[in-house]
Amino acid sequence: MRFPLSLTAGMAGYIAKNKWRPKPEWQVNAVAESGAANPFRIVRSGGERRGKRQPHPMIGKRFPLVLMLEPLHACNLTCTGCGRIREYESTITERLSVAQCLQASDECGAPIVSICGGEPLLYPEIGALTTGLLERNKHIYLCTNGMLMRKRLGEFRPHPRLFVNVHLDGMEKTHDRAVEREGVFGEAIEGIRAAKEAGFKVCTNTTVYKETDMREIRELFTFLRQLGVDGHMIAPGYGYSAVNDREIFMTRDDVHEKFRDIDEIQKEFPLNNSPVYFDFLKGERDLPCTAWGNPTYNVMGWKSPCYLITDAHYRTFEELMTRTPWQDYGHHGDDPRCEHCMMHCGFEPSAALGINARFGDSVRLLSWALR
Ligand code: SF4
Ligand code: SF4
Secondary structure, X not given: OOOOHHHHHHHXXXXXXXHHOOOHHHOOOOHHHHHHHOXXXXXXXXXXXXXXXXXXXXXXXXXXXXXXXXXXOOOOOOOOOOOHHHXXXXXXXXXXXXXXXXXXXXXXXXXXXXEOOOOHHHOOOHHHHHHHHHHOOOEEEEEEOOOOHXXXXXXXXXXXXXXXXXXXXXXXXXXXXXOOOOOHHHHXXXXXXXXXXXXXXXXXXXXXXXXXXXXXXXXXXXXXHHOOOOEEEEEEOOOOOOOOOHHHOOOHHHHHHHOOOHHHHHXXXXXXXXXXXXXXXXXXXXXXXXXXXXXXXXXXXXXXXXXXXXXXXXXXXXXXXXXXXXXXXXXXXXXHHHOOOOXXXXXHHHHHXXXXXXXXXXXXXXXXXXX
């Protein structure tokens, strides 16, 4: 699949427009007061990196690319690497209304909405939410563990801008161990089969952990090709504070090693991540974190600074954009929680925005989108 041309072209136009005329109200810096007052901030002692650091090249032109929308945090699984069900345990029974979800989408205006959670297929109004977002011309990734897909598929209609995104971390044994329940892989595969037969676009989402064998990932993609799966996202997992089992996560050096041969996999299978992001994972180019590119909205509000770590929740998107001390985060910043993070939510936006671009990137990106 890669990204469909309509999405690639639409995104290019959206980026050009916002780079040219970023919304002034999102560029205000109200950090001095809020950052200093934030009791959760972790700052590297001595601020040793601060002196050497270049400011983020887009710090004065902030706008979102993908809205991570979490209508609920309840889930029917308890995966080893999942921070959500642990971090939001106290609000796990709460949900956003469809109106709140659509308001969040309108407020930030990102052209892509990733509906995640929790398990979005547990959300009673998931059909109405999807319809509302499609009516707003959004591209949607409906991220699911696949357990309820066969049951709820009838509430959706195939649409060129709707992608069902199924979480699979390996073949049957590996995946069932990661999600801590037998039979999940089999049910997800049956869900994929049903979705493809009904005419939906289906992609998969794989998290790579320390113990992941990349040969098994090839085996998985080969198997999924027989089912007609349209594309795959793949990214390293990261041990942020809400996840207990830190042993399964990788350092930056581990990630470079793990993704060393990703080009070969990319030649063979339709990977949805951009080639520039893969350069970053291989350690062949540096990118700053652009956490505001993938903002997260959930029952607590706009999550700051990013999808992974939480120092605050804000009531409005404008507050998120103006009150988050963005310069403190990312591996060039002062926060030790960011040191080994290479997650797509922080770095794919940097690739899409052309930060640290090299001669030939445009041709590479175009051929990736066209392939
Ligand atoms: S399926 Fe997703 S939300 Fe549910 S426990 Fe697993 S990772 Fe977390
Ligand atoms: S590097 Fe960026 S995406 Fe990763 S934890 Fe830090 S702020 Fe979040």
